[in-house]
Amino acid sequence: MSNAPARPLLGCIADDFTGATDLANMLVRGGMRTVQSIGIPAADVAGQLDADAIVIALKSRTVPAIDAVKESLEALRWLRERGCEQIFFKYCSTFDSTPAGNIGQVSEALLEALDSDFTLACPAFPENGRTVFRGHLFVQDQLLSESGMQHHPLTPMTDANLVRVLQAQTRGKVGLLRHDSVSGGVESIRARIARLRADGVRMAVADAVSDADLHVLGEACADLALLTGGSGLALGLPDNFRRAGKLRDLDAAHVPAVEGGEVVLAGSASQATNAQVATWLQAGRPAFRVDPLALAAGQPVIEEALAFVADHAQTVLIYATSTPDEVKAVQRELGAERAGHLVEQALGQIASRLRDTDVRRFVVAGGETSGAVVQALNIQLLQIGAQIDPGVPACVSMPGEPLALALKSGNFGGADFFDKALKQLALAGAPA
Structure with a gap:
């Protein structure tokens, strides 16, 4: 064929x-x-x-x-x-x-x-x-x-x-x-x-x-x-x-390799993402929490997050993930729509600013968060690669300078998803 x-x-x-x-x-x-x-x-x-x-x-x-x-x-x-x-x-x-x-x-x-x-x-x-x-x-x-x-x-x-x-x-x-x-x-x-x-x-x-x-x-x-x-x-x-004889015979999962720095961004409040954040924190790995109340008060949260990344040689998690009770408390004060918008826009801006510092691989947790990050990075198309966890593949942006991404629905992935995703993005494009 x-x-x-x-x-x-x-x-x-x-x-x-x-x-x-x-x-x-x-x-x-x-x-x-x-x-x-x-x-x-x-x-x-x-x-x-x-x-x-x-x-x-x-x-x-x-x-x-x-x-x-x-x-x-x-x-x-x-x-x-x-x-x-x-x-x-x-x-x-x-x-x-x-x-x-x-x-x-x-x-x-x-x-x-x-x-x-x-x-x-x-x-x-x-x-x-x-x-x-x-x-x-x-x-x-x-x-x-x-x-x-x-x-x-x-x-x-x-x-x-x-x-x-x-x-x-x-x-x-x-x-x-x-x-x-x-x-x-x-x-x-x-x-x-x-x-x-x-x-x-x-x-x-x-x-x-x-x-x-x-x-x-x-x-x-x-x-x-x-x-x-x-x-x-x-x-x-x-x-x-x-x-029907209409499907081409090719390696559907091949995507190009992407070199550069990496970051994990988590905005979902789902049980699965909470477990993934907890696993990262329990391992003592660097993490910066985005507080929607601080964003609403006009505090320089984005600048603080960027400084935190710059101060660490290890990969950093930037997260706004909270328990259901914490989410409800924030929503009572800010309203559900405003609270969500503040977090999504902040994580999108952080992603965009990090790209300017040579970060090229992004693991993102949460559907709304992923949407905000992709829009902030001005990504038009994604070539879809190999699976990381059920429902979540490695992706590479196109056209222009490529970025590697893992965009995860809040409820998807095991507790070790962040590590698995980072490894898969680093290996994208390597021979099987």
Whole structure:
């Protein structure tokens, strides 16, 4: 098969930056050369997208639903103009967005724009402990509403019944593709979808408790114009294109090496990121805490953080991660939106200033934080490399002088993630 550039096969729209990277990671693992765009690509870089899949990262998870729909439709138009054969709308494996329902409203708008009458909603990602059974989302062994997500500072999730959650966000009828249909294989799924369509269902929450379920769902839905879900649902999509003889034979995970200094930036308040920060601190490694109250008071926090980095030969962690109680206390004083914005902008400015001091490798924890850092670094495109932890690959920016990044959703990664990410970024581009 020729390795010549070809038009993209799969066009993806993600509602946040780390979610986009998570999806791109899954596609690379499946053998699809993947480029992630930060927002809708500019005209002058469109010709550089030599990829089997393009993932457009929006920052639409927590914006007003009307804005999320508008941005998503603009991304869809761009992808269709490039000839993408199938569209994937990616949201978090914890199914969270605004109370008004960005997930449901965006899915419905995309479905209508594609002139299609049916799609699936499946946030399952078993490798990271997210499973769906009888329409209920579990995080490890706990229902979503008992997993800690009920305390999320921006998008709390208090209902694990995804059919009920999605129905509240949409005009069309929502149904359930139960596990007994999924476990029956491709033809069983297609038969159940036909019955759901006949009953007027436009979106169906799909059960999935294993990677095998996700592979069979992907194969069964090869002909759907639109799929929606977490990155796990993309597991089976590369094979669809491979069976059709459309996927190029190349090393999808290769990225160039990036030399320079390194830093870890953490803004997420999730349980996983708290554990990662705690591991770093317990090892006695240098860390500087960004206090949102000090930022609000006009104290020179950014300058202090930069001075702290300059004073240490070791890699530094700069973090604003706090416990749920600490987050609530800050939000009571500053408001949730202002507190989050202050931290994100501060970490973005710190990243930008550190780049000017020859820092070239960035490990970033938190979806909103990653978005702010990528924007502050003025990154347009990311070439997606090898996986660090489930859902988190190494990335290298393009065009221009390359930067290496690991952009981590708050809830992803083990306690030793920061170390693993730093090592992977240092090794990027080395022969396997």
